[in-house]
Amino acid sequence: MTVRIAVVAPSSRLSPEVIGLTEALAARLWPARPPSLVFHPQCLASSGHFAGDDATRAAAFVEVANSEAFDAVWFARGGYGSGRLVELILPHLTAEARDKAYLGYSDGGALLAALYGWGCEDAAHGPMAQDILRPGGEAAAARALAWLVDRDPAALEPSVAEADKTAAFNVAVLGSIIGTPAQPELSGHVLMLEEVSEYMYRIDRDLCHITSNADIRRCAGIRLGRCSDIPANDPDFVLNEVEVAQYWCARSGIPWLGRADIGHDADNKVVPFGAAR
């Protein structure tokens, strides 16, 4: 059966060249049974920072999420904007939307979290369409497609297999939904966190914030993904990202579980929200 994937952009605009590159990759990976990839025209819309204004992005998302014509919704790209849509999307979702797969990360984590909290059992952190443009990015796109098409266990972050339940977030994006209706219940989940382009004092502040939340303190433990492109702190922060994460685990009583194979890079692995299917 052909797996039917809709691509929408709840945050920033997709680079147009991604469409042809991704279609060619999918055809090459599954010559006998290529998945159907439908890039919603909204992916290329533009309104300031966003791939179209809030109403346009929310409408496109609701359209594909509620449609019987698709099995999965693949986030086109991060950037900024998915959290703006939570209250515009959730009240309009139907049972059809609950049974779909959703894949994205970074800024998309705000919306993925809200979908998971709403009852989606097949949302996951993982590469987005735009990642094909990264150095070595075809591997990221192929990994995302392998999960979307075949739920290939090789696409999963390695420690997922040992965990009852998991969730993964960009640190700043998780921080931005703490204490809001988009924050999902994560007790008993292994929480994987990654960051990019943030000063160490901000990573520290966000981890202080996140680990001070009572619900987060009930998670099964924290694994730290890659924190890349950290600008120089002035003054030097002394602690690196692992030491900072260990500090906040110790302070909050959350088990420190080590590293996670996720990050803003081509090696970013898939982490299901909840139990792996």
Added chain:
Amino acid sequence: MTVRIAVVAPSSRLSPEVIGLTEALAARLWPARPPSLVFHPQCLASSGHFAGDDATRAAAFVEVANSEAFDAVWFARGGYGSGRLVELILPHLTAEARDKAYLGYSDGGALLAALYGWGCEDAAHGPMAQDILRPGGEAAAARALAWLVDRDPAALEPSVAEADKTAAFNVAVLGSIIGTPAQPELSGHVLMLEEVSEYMYRIDRDLCHITSNADIRRCAGIRLGRCSDIPANDPDFVLNEVEVAQYWCARSGIPWLGRADIGHDADNKVVPFGAAR
């Protein structure tokens, strides 16, 4: 009666020259009854990003807050670090600490918020000792001292007089305590917000975060202080800070009350947490 002010640094290290400048200013402003200004040695301690490590900063704060020898605790400087101390300070405060005045802003807002939530009725957002080094900063320091020494109504943000209860925060710092025990109950408060050196998309994300919190939605309204040194957004965010704040007020049902005379500058006014005394 001599007003006795202790200065401590829960965040970043004080510049040493501030001490002499502030003492001279106080002597000039109150020649007949100079306030007693005690700069705790911890103000000049250094540990990476901070004015001493967490234990050192927390101990100094608890010492002066609990001491009968002081009427007020003046935050030396912002930067980063006060939120780290909330759980290290609050359990150790006594009734003596509850009756003191506390003055600071910016990063200090995390600790001020926690003190207010704990029951301090005389905490306020306002200039810190380090502000004397700003261009025109003597006016800021004089305003802070006028509030600390005389509760001079001229030091207050002008709209405070019309409000039942008020609170003021740096946008990012308020964001960093949403959903944590440091977040105070702000229903019925006029909430004044200011920002410095943040991209417009981050101001937007933080305001989305803050106005999505159920308790914040019960505030009496939002006033926006100055948002200064905003780096250029790429792509252009289109909306400016006033339009962004108005958007989130409209989305969240929080009344938009206009501007506030606060910000990271020498004109920054005093805003009490709660009802003005």
